[in-house]
Amino acid sequence: MGSGAFAQVLRAKERKTGVIWAVKVLSKPAFACRGIESQIWAELSALKRCAEDPQGRGRRVAQLLEAVDENDIVYLRLALCTCDLQQVMDCRGRLQETDGRFWAAQLMEGLQDLHSLNILHRDIKPSNLLLDDSNLRITDFGWCCDLSDCPRALAGTFQYMAPEVLKQEPQSAAVDLWSAGVTLIQLLTGHHLIPGPVSGVSHVDPQRSTTIKVAMLLKEISRCCPLGDASRPQFLSEICWGFLRQLVEPTARRRANANTAMAHAWIRGLSQQASPSARGPKVPTPPRASPRKGEQDLGRSPILRSQSATVSSSVYEKAEVTKVITNDLGTSERGTLSIQGGPGGPGLQDWVMKMTCLLQEIQSKARGLREGFAQPEPVPRNKRSSRHTMI
Secondary structure: OEEOOOEEEEEEEEOOOOOEEEEEEEEHHHHHOOOOOHHHHHHHHHHHHHHHOOOOOOOOEOOEEEEEEEOOEEEEEEOOOOEEHHHHHHHHOOOOHHHHHHHHHHHHHHHHHHHHOOEEOOOOOHHHEEEEOOEEEEOOOOOOEEHHHOOOOOOOEHHHOOHHHHOOOOOOOHHHHHHHHHHHHHHHHOOOOOOOOOOOOOOOOHHHHHHHHHHHHHHHHHHHOOOOHHHOOOOOOHHHHHHHHHHOOOOHHHOOOHHHHHOOOOOOOOOOOOOHHHHOOOOOOOOOOOOOOOOOEOOOOHHHHHHHOOOOOOOOOOEEEEEEEEHHHOOEEEEEEEEOOEOOEOOHHHHHHHHHHHHHHHHHHHHHHHOOOOOOOOOOOOOOOOOEEEO
16 A cells, blocks of 8 residues: 555455455564664554543544564554545645645644644654545654654654754654644645755765755745745635644744644634535545655655665465454454555565565675675575564
8 A cells, every 4th residue: 555665554354354454564674774663662652542542532543453563573453544635635636725624623633632642743744644534544653752852853754844853953742733734735735835855965975965955945944934925825715824824834932733723713613524525436545655756755765765666576466464463452362364465565475575685685784894894694584583472
């Protein structure tokens, strides 16, 4: 269903019941070689907090049903949604304001809940906002952290980063509101507020590339923000533009928070209602295994992306994974998931084995360079531990 540098999202069928799930497959070696393995556990912790919250504050989050740590892979079983808002926009063009305001209300409600749970998402964008019928679900917590940590490091996708993130200043809940504002502008106008930065040296000097992109983005933000009345498209109402202006305020302390945004007249009282046109035909979910054109995702290494893009299965077949199935994070029973391979994506076992071998090869070469180009010892590819742990 989707793929990045460190993870795949697969469509899985439980043989016993026939229920279809989404399974996110995370490679621990891929995270470890970048020094960000802690992000796996941060994502898992956030999803668990949302799924187990007695007050139901995970209502706008993709539901986690099970987590398993097996060998070098972490599996997350999630409720399957129909599509994401990026796909809706790709199919329909820009959203009508009547649709956008309903999903804006649900997004603000979701951020309100996350922030009350001490969770900072840090990567709000259209492709991370799923739709389950007409209900919005926030997904992909790969860059999340605790609000109390007050992080400073760059995190997320460049075009959606708040100014304080780009400047590596202390981050607060306001960074999610900025990303939400930039996302809503894109959905309602059909265009990015901030064009995707291109440095031209990403593959040669990644550090210099990041510096160039940050400078370009900050310059563009200072040019177009705060939003002026003259820049309002004629098809958007003044009250809608006023709402968006409060979200993309460059100064964090002046930016609206989720509570004040929920009280704005444009979306007040709409979060629990369904969008009228959302009841129409479902938007199909096409297979997608690479980042969308124009998006600059900080977490996707150009080297790893180009290497992993070559991993494929010569024979598409179903790979079976026998696991402990936990129903709603409660009672466990044995079950078998059938991971469906095909033209949209390789079989799970084939991909896991090839990716693991590739990462071991990269790590061996890097180790050889550090030791003065010493010949690394061959890494056995068929030696796998039998560790299998419910998380």
